C-alpha cells in the first residue's frame with residue numbers, strides 16, 4: 001500500500017508493485033513518461049519496496065545536497081548489496097565506516113599524486129601504449145576501432161594505483177577479470193536481479209543470479225591473493241600503492257576498534273576497479289564517436305592543441321586552462337554520453353520529506369542524472385552534441401550547474417579528479433597525433449547508447465590516420 005502522502009505514481013499491482021509497467025531492459029523512456037505524468041518527484045514500487053525518482057537539477061540537489069543527511073544511504077536488501085556485502089565504499093551504508101573509507105581513498109589518491117605530476121606520468125605511460133596500438137592500425141583498410149582498448153587502458157591506470165601493476169593488453173588475467181565483471185554487471189542490471197530483489201523467497205534457488213555471487217567470490221579471491229603478495233613484499237611506512245597504504249593504516253590503528261579491516265580492503269579494491277574502468281572508457285568511446293562524426297569540431301580541437309603545445313610538446317593537466325574549447329568538448333561528451341544515467345541508487349536513512357511529500361526510511365532513491373544533463377531550461381542545446389553548451393560569449397569555458405555526471409552531494413564520485421585527468425590527457429595526446437575518421441562504408445552513425453549499469457556507445461568502426469604534422 002502506498003504510504004500516506006508518498007509521491008504520486010502509477011497504480012500498484014499486488015506482488016509485483018510497478019515492475020510490469022517498466023521496460024527493465026531500458027527504463028529511461030518509461031521514467032521520462034512517468035515524470036511527465038506524475039511530476040518531477042514520483043514514486044513507484046519494486047515488489048513491496050517503495051522507490052522515488054528524482055527528476056531535474058532542482059530536485060536532485062534538494063535531496064542529495066540540501067537534505068544529504070537523509071538521502072545518502074544505500075539500498076541494503078538488493079542483489080548488489082548482498083554480492084558486495086555492503087563493504088568497501090560504493091555500496092557501504094551512510095555511516096562512520098563509509099566516511100572513514102571515503103576520506104582514506106581521497107587522501108590516498110592525493111598522496112599518490114592526484115594534482116601532482118606522478119599521477120600524470122602514470123596516465124601518460126598508458127597513453128603511450130594506446131598510441132602504439134593505434135599506430136599499428138594506421139593505413140589499414142576497414143580497420144576497426146579497438147572497442148576494448150580504452151577499457152584496458154583505464155583498467156591499467158586503476159591497477160597501477162591499487163596494486164602497482166600494469167598488464168599487457170592481451171594478458172589472460174586481465175581478460176578474465178574483465179569478462180567476469182561484464183557478466184556480473186549484466187546480471188546486476190537485468191531481470192534476474194529484479195527477481196532477486198523483489199522475491200526474497202527465491203533467493204536460495206539455483207537461478208542465474210547465483211552466477212553474480214560466484215563471479216564475485218572469484219574476484220574476491222584474486223583481491224585476497226593480491227593483498228597476501230603485498231604483505232610478503234611490503235616495507236611498512238614506505239607504501240608503493242593503495243594496498244600498501246591500507247596495510248600501513250591497519251597497523252597504525254592497531255587494536256583500536258575501527259571500521260578498517262582486511263575484509264573491507266578486499267571489497268574496496270574491487271569497488272575502485274569497477275567504478276574507475278567502464279565509466280572512463282565509455283566516456284572516451286563517446287568522445288571519439290562524436291569527434292569522428294563531427295570533423296569540424298575535431299579540427300577545432302586540434303587547432304587549439306597545436307597552438308598551446310607548439311612543436312608537439314607533451315601535454316600536462318595544467319594546460320587545460322589554456323584549452324577552453326577542448327575542455328568544452330570533453331564536458332559535452334560527458335553530457336551526451338550520460339554514462340551513469342541513474343547514478344548509483346541511494347536510500348533514505350530516516351523518515352523524511354521532499355517537496356512536501358513523505359518519504360519513509362529505507363525508500364530507494366533514484367537520482368535521474370540523465371534528466372538534468374538534458375534538461376530543457378538548463379542548456380543552450382539540450383538535444384544535440386554542441387560544445388557551445390560549455391562556452392560563454394567570449395569563448396571561455398563555463399560549467400552550468402546542471403552538469404552532474406559525477407552526481408552531487410557527499411556521495412558524489414570520489415574519482416572525479418582522476419577521471420578528469422585521464423579524459424584530458426587521453427583526448428589531447430590522441431588528437432595531437434591522429435586524425436579519427438568515420439569510414440565511408442560505415443553508414444549513418446547510430447548515437448543511441450546501449451543501456452547498462454553504465455551507458456556505452458554501440459560498437460563502431462573508425463579509421464585512424466596520422467596527422468600531417470607528425
Ligand code: HEM
Pocket residue numbers: 089090091102158271272273275276277279280283339340343344345346405406407408410411412413414415416418419
Ligand atoms: C567519467 C568517469 C566517471 C563517472 C561519470 C563517474 C560517476 C559516478 C557516479 C554518478 C557516482 C554515484 C554518486 C552517487 O551515489 O551520488 C559515482 C560514485 C563513485 N565513483 Fe565514480 N565516476 C567516474 C569515474 C570514477 C573513477 C576513475 C573512480 C576511482 C577509481 C570512481 C570511484 C567512485 C566511487 C568509489 C564512488 C562511490 C562514492 C560513494 O559512495 O561515496 N569513479 N561515480
